[in-house]
Amino acid sequence: MPLDTSYVQKTLKQVGTRPLRPDGLDKVTGRARFGADYNAPGQLIALVLRSPHPHARIRKIDTSKAEKLAGVKAIITSADLPDLTNGDRNMRDMLENCMARKKVLYDGHAVAAVAAIDVTTARKALKLIKVDYEILPHVTDVDEALKPSAPVIHDDVFTDGVEPKPTKPSNNNKRASFGHGDVAQGFREADVVVEHSFKTEQTHQGYIEPHSCVANVSPDGTGELWVCTQGHFVYRNQCAALLGMDISRLRVTASEIGGGFGGKTHIWTEPVALALSRKANRPVKLTMSREEVFRCSGPTSSTSIDMKIGAKKDGTITAAHGVLRYHGGAFPATWAEFGAMTAFACYDLKNVKSDSIEVIVNRPKTAAYRAPSAPMAAFAVESVMDELARKIGMDPVDFRIKNAAKEGTKSSYGPVYGPIGIGATLEAAKNHPHMKAPLGKNQGRGMACGFWFNFGGQTCTDINVTPDGTVTVAVGTIDVGGSRASIGLIVAEELGIPYDHVRVVIADTSTLGHNDMTDGSRGTFSTTMACVAASRNVVKELGKRAAKMWDIPEDAVVWEDGHAKPAGSNAGNFPPLSIREIAAGAGNTGGPIAGHNEMVADGAGVSFATHICDIEVDPETGRSSVKRYTVIQDAGKAVHPTYVEGQYQGGAVQGIGWALNEEYIYGKDGRLQNAGFLDYRIPVCSDLPFIDTMILEIPNPNHPYGVRGVGETSIVPPLATVANAMSNATGVRMTHIPMSPPRVLKAIDALKKH
Amino acid sequence: MSGVFVSTTINGDSVEFSCAADEPLLDVLRNRLGMTGSKEGCGTGDCGACSVTVNGRLVCSCLVLGAEVGGATIETIEGMADGDVLHPLQKNFISHAALQCGICTPGFLIAAKALLDKNPDPSEEEIRFGLAGNLCRCTGYDKIVRAVQATSKEMRGA
Numbered sequence: 042m043p044l045d046t047s048y049v050q051k052t053l054k055q056v057g058t059r060p061l062r063p064d065g066l067d068k069v070t071g072r073a074r075f076g077a078d079y080n081a082p083g084q085l086i087a088l089v090l091r092s093p094h095p096h097a098r099i100r101k102i103d104t105s106k107a108e109k110l111a112g113v114k115a116i117i118t119s120a121d122l123p124d125l126t127n128g129d130r131n132m133r134d135m136l137e138n139c140m141a142r143k144k145v146l147y148d149g150h151a152v153a154a155v156a157a158i159d160v161t162t163a164r165k166a167l168k169l170i171k172v173d174y175e176i177l178p179h180v181t182d183v184d185e186a187l188k189p190s191a192p193v194i195h196d197d198v199f200t201d202g203v204e205p206k207p208t209k210p211s212n213n214n215k216r217a218s219f220g221h222g223d224v225a226q227g228f229r230e231a232d233v234v235v236e237h238s239f240k241t242e243q244t245h246q247g248y249i250e251p252h253s254c255v256a257n258v259s260p261d262g263t264g265e266l267w268v269c270t271q272g273h274f275v276y277r278n279q280c281a282a283l284l285g286m287d288i289s290r291l292r293v294t295a296s297e298i299g300g301g302f303g304g305k306t307h308i309w310t311e312p313v314a315l316a317l318s319r320k321a322n323r324p325v326k327l328t329m330s331r332e333e334v335f336r337c338s339g340p341t342s343s344t345s346i347d348m349k350i351g352a353k354k355d356g357t358i359t360a361a362h363g364v365l366r367y368h369g370g371a372f373p374a375t376w377a378e379f380g381a382m383t384a385f386a387c388y389d390l391k392n393v394k395s396d397s398i399e400v401i402v403n404r405p406k407t408a409a410y411r412a413p414s415a416p417m418a419a420f421a422v423e424s425v426m427d428e429l430a431r432k433i434g435m436d437p438v439d440f441r442i443k444n445a446a447k448e449g450t451k452s453s454y455g456p457v458y459g460p461i462g463i464g465a466t467l468e469a470a471k472n473h474p475h476m477k478a479p480l481g482k483n484q485g486r487g488m489a490c491g492f493w494f495n496f497g498g499q500t501c502t503d504i505n506v507t508p509d510g511t512v513t514v515a516v517g518t519i520d521v522g523g524s525r526a527s528i529g530l531i532v533a534e535e536l537g538i539p540y541d542h543v544r545v546v547i548a549d550t551s552t553l554g555h556n557d558m559t560d561g562s563r564g565t566f567s568t569t570m571a572c573v574a575a576s577r578n579v580v581k582e583l584g585k586r587a588a589k590m591w592d593i594p595e596d597a598v599v600w601e602d603g604h605a606k607p608a609g610s611n612a613g614n615f616p617p618l619s620i621r622e623i624a625a626g627a628g629n630t631g632g633p634i635a636g637h638n639e640m641v642a643d644g645a646g647v648s649f650a651t652h653i654c655d656i657e658v659d660p661e662t663g664r665s666s667v668k669r670y671t672v673i674q675d676a677g678k679a680v681h682p683t684y685v686e687g688q689y690q691g692g693a694v695q696g697i698g699w700a701l702n703e704e705y706i707y708g709k710d711g712r713l714q715n716a717g718f719l720d721y722r723i724p725v726c727s728d729l730p731f732i733d734t735m736i737l738e739i740p741n742p743n744h745p746y747g748v749r750g751v752g753e754t755s756i757v758p759p760l761a762t763v764a765n766a767m768s769n770a771t772g773v774r775m776t777h778i779p780m781s782p783p784r785v786l787k788a789i790d791a792l793k794k795h
Numbered sequence: 796m797s798g799v800f801v802s803t804t805i806n807g808d809s810v811e812f813s814c815a816a817d818e819p820l821l822d823v824l825r826n827r828l829g830m831t832g833s834k835e836g837c838g839t840g841d842c843g844a845c846s847v848t849v850n851g852r853l854v855c856s857c858l859v860l861g862a863e864v865g866g867a868t869i870e871t872i873e874g875m876a877d878g879d880v881l882h883p884l885q886k887n888f889i890s891h892a893a894l895q896c897g898i899c900t901p902g903f904l905i906a907a908k909a910l911l912d913k914n915p916d917p918s919e920e921e922i923r924f925g926l927a928g929n930l931c932r933c934t935g936y937d938k939i940v941r942a943v944q945a946t947s948k949e950m951r952g953a
Contacts, residue, residue: 069885078825249931331839686938726931731937
C-alpha cells in the first residue's frame with residue numbers, strides 16, 4: 042500500500058527531542074573512517090598531472106619516460122577513457138572534465154594520471170610526462186566572456202533559448218526567462234524605482250576533507266570504489282557509464298564525509314582512479330591535495346546581476362526585473378536559471394521578470410554550493426529592496442512584510458504556494474530583541490530574506506528487526522550532518538521503541554536500490570519519508586506475527602507503544618506482545634521481520650528564512666567584523682532541533698565568509714592565485730560571535746511529520762544581510778561581494794569625495 | 796631511499812618507525828602507524844585538522860617531520876579517551892553537537908585540550924582565539940565554543 046504522505050498532527054514522544062547522534066563517539070575518538078582513511082592491500086598511489094594553462098590545445102602527451110620509471114604501474118590519458126557517452130552532452134562534459142581531451146579548459150584541468158608504488162615515485166613520474174600545448178587566449182570574467190571579442194571556449198555551443206538559434210558559437214550556452222505580468226507597465230505605475238548592478242566573486246564550498254577514493258577493478262570486470270561523496274549511487278551510475286561497466290558490477294561504499302555542501306555531488310577523480318586500477322590490475326588510491334581541491338573541483342559561479350524594482354509610496358511593489366549572468370565554469374550549465382527562479386520567490390508580485398544568461402569561462406566546472414545560485418540573486422534583490430524601503434520611508438521589515446508571498450501566491454518561478462513561512466519569519470524578525478538592540482559607533486544593522494526550493498527524489502530503504510527486537514535501518518542517503526539521528530528518531534517514533542534500539546547505517550550500492558544523492562536538502566526529508574513507509578510495513582508484519590501467535594485474525598491486532606495488542610475485547614484477552622517477544626519467535630511465525638520501501642519523495646516543502654546582522658566597520662582600514670547575527674527559519678518540523686540549529690549556524694557563517702572574505706582570484710595569466718586556506722580565507726572562530734537561531738515550524742503538508750529541508754536556505758540571506766548592514770554602517774550601497782577591506786575602503790573613500 | 800629510524804612515545808606507548816627524511820609526522824601517523832584519527836585538510840598548516848601535541852606543545856603534524864620526533868612524547872586523538880571513559884571535551888562535543896561532519900573534530904579536540912591545559916578558565920574571546928588555528932566549515936563554531944565553555948566549567952567543578 043502506498044504511503045499516505047499527508048501531514049498529520051499528533052503528540053510526539055521522540056521526534057523533536059535531542060538525543061546523542063549515533064556516529065558521535067566514532068567522530069570524537071578518531072575511529073570514524075573518512076575518504077582518505079580507507080586503504081586496500083597492495084594499493085598504488087595515484088597523482089594527476091594538471092594543466093598550468095587556462096586554455097590550450099593539447100598537441101601531444103609523451104608518457105614514455107614516465108612509463109619507464111621503476112615503480113610506475115599505470116599511466117592514463119584521455120585515450121584510456123574512450124568516449125562512450127553516445128551524444129549525451131552532460132556525460133561527455135563530465136568525462137572531459139575528468140580528463141582533458143583535445144583542449145585544456147582551465148588552470149588545473151587534468152591531462153594525465155599516474156599510479157605508482159608510492160607517492161614519491163608518482164611525483165617523479167608526473168615530472169617526466171611531457172605535454173606539448175598550443176596556448177590559446179582565455180577569459181575568466183563572467184562579463185568579459187559575453188563580449189563579442191572574447192575567445193570562444195567551445196566551438197559547438199550555440200545559445201539555447203534564443204529564436205532564431207544563433208549560427209555562431211559563443212560562451213553563452215543558454216538564456217531563459219521567468220515571471221508573469223507586464224513589467225514595463227508595472228514600472229510605469231511605480232512612484233520610486235531603484236536599479237543597481239551587482240557582482241559576486243567565485244567561492245568554494247570549502248569542505249575540510251579533500252576528495253579521496255580507493256578504486257579496485259578486477260580483471261573479471263567487477264569493481265569496488267570507496268569514496269567520500271554525497272551520493273554513492275550517482276557516482277556508481279556515472280562511473281560505470283564512463284568506464285563502460287555494467288552498473289551492477291561496480292559496488293560503491295561511501296565513507297564518512299568530511300563536508301560537501303554540494304561540492305561532492307560530482308565525479309572528478311573517481312573515473313580516473315578506476316581507469317588506473319583497471320590498467321594496473323591493482324587497487325589505486327587517489328586523494329586530492331588542498332590546492333587541487335581549489336583549482337579543480339567544483340566551486341560556485343561568479344555572477345553579474347542587474348536588478349530593478351519599483352514600488353508605490355504605500356510600499357506596494359509594482360514591478361521587479363532582474364538580469365542574471367552566472368558562469369558554469371568551462372562547460373555549459375544552467376546555474377543562472379536557479380538564480381533567476383529563486384530571485385523573487387519571497388514576494389507576492391504582480392509584475393515580475395527574471396532573465397538568466399549562462400556563461401562559459403576558463404574556470405573549473407561549477408558545482409552545486411548549498412542552495413546553488415540563490416545567495417547571489419538574493420544579494421541583488423534584497424539590496425535593492427532595502428534601498429527602496431529607505432527611499433519610500435518605510436521600515437525595511439515592514440516593506441517586506443507588506444509584499445511577502447503567502448499561501449496561494451503565484452510564485453515568480455511558476456508554482457502556487459501552499460502554506461509557507463516567509464511572513465512568519467519576517468514577523469519574528471520584527472519582534473526579535475536583536476532588532477531593537479542599540480548600535481555602537483561605526484556599526485550598522487541589516488536584514489534580508491532568502492528562499493530555497495528543497496528537493497525530494499528517489500529513495501530506497503530497508504528496516505530489519507533483529508532477533509532481540511532492536512532494529513537496523515539501511516538507508517542510501519549520505520549523512521552529511523546528523524541525519525542518522527533524525528532518521529533514528531522517526532523510526533523509533535513510528536515503531537514505539539527507544540531511540541537507542543534503532544541503528545541507522547548507510548548501505549553500499551549493492552545492498553539497496555538507487556538513491557539520489559544528499560542534495561537539495563533532501564536527506565532528512567526524503568529518507569524519513571521512506572522510513573515512515575518502511576516502518577509501517579514493519580508494524581504490519583509485526584501485527585501479522587502477533588495474530589499468528591495468538592491465533593486471531595490479523596485485523597484484530599493493533600500496534601501501540603512498541604507492542605502488539607488485541608484490537609478490543611472481542612479479539613481476545615491477551616497481554617501485549619513486545620517487539621522483542623515477537624522478534625524472538627519470528628523463526629516460528631514466518632521468518633525474519635523486515636520492512637522495505639522505495640519511492641520518489643515528492644512534495645518537498647519550500648523554505649524561507651530571515652536573517653539579521655550587526656556589523657562594525659573600521660573606517661580607516663575597511664576591516665569589518667560581525668557583532669551579532671540572528672537566523673530565523675522555517676523548518677517545517679525540526680526532527681532533531683540541535684542539528685537544525687547547526688544547519689542554520691553553519692549556513693549563516695559560510696554566507697558571512699562569502700560576504701566578507703572569500704573569493705577566487707585569477708591573475709591575468711588565467712591562473713588561480715589563492716589555491717589554499719591561507720590566501721582563500723574562510724571564517725575562523727575568532728572572526729565570529731555566537732549565531733542566534735530561531736526555529737519556526739510551519740508543517741510541510743506533504744510529509745507525515747511536516748518536515749521541510751533545512752540544510753540550504755540558511756546560506757541564502759547572509760550576502761544581502763551583511764551587505765545591508767555594511768551599507769547602513771558606511772552610508773554607501775555595497776554592490777560587489779566579497780566586501781573585503783580594500784573594497785569597503787574604496788567605497789568609503791569614494792563617498793567622501795562626493 | 797634512505798630512511799630515518801625513530802623511537803618515540805605516542806599516547807604513552809613506545810613506538811618505533813622508519814620514515815623518509817622529508818616525511819611529515821602526519822603521514823607517519825596515518826600511513827605507517829595506522830593512526831588515521833589525525834586528518835589532512837590542507838597539508839600546509841592552515842586548517843588544524845592534523846593537530847597533535849609534541850612534548851605538550853600544540854602543532855600541526857603536517858608541518859613536523861617524522862624524523863624530528865625521536866624521544867618525544869606525542870599525544871593524538873587516539874589517546875584522548877581513558878579506555879572507555881571519554882575526556883570531558885569529547886563527551887561535551889557530542890552532547891553539544893559541536894560536530895556535524897566530524898572531519899575537523901579530532902584537531903579541535905586536541906587544540907581545545909591544549910588550551911584548557913594552559914588556561915583552565917578561558918574567556919569566550921580566549922577560546923575563540925585559542926581555536927582560531929582550526930577550521931570548521933559546518934558548525935559556524937557556535938556549538939564548539941559552547942562545548943569548550945561547558946567543559947571548562949565542568950573540569951573546574953564550577
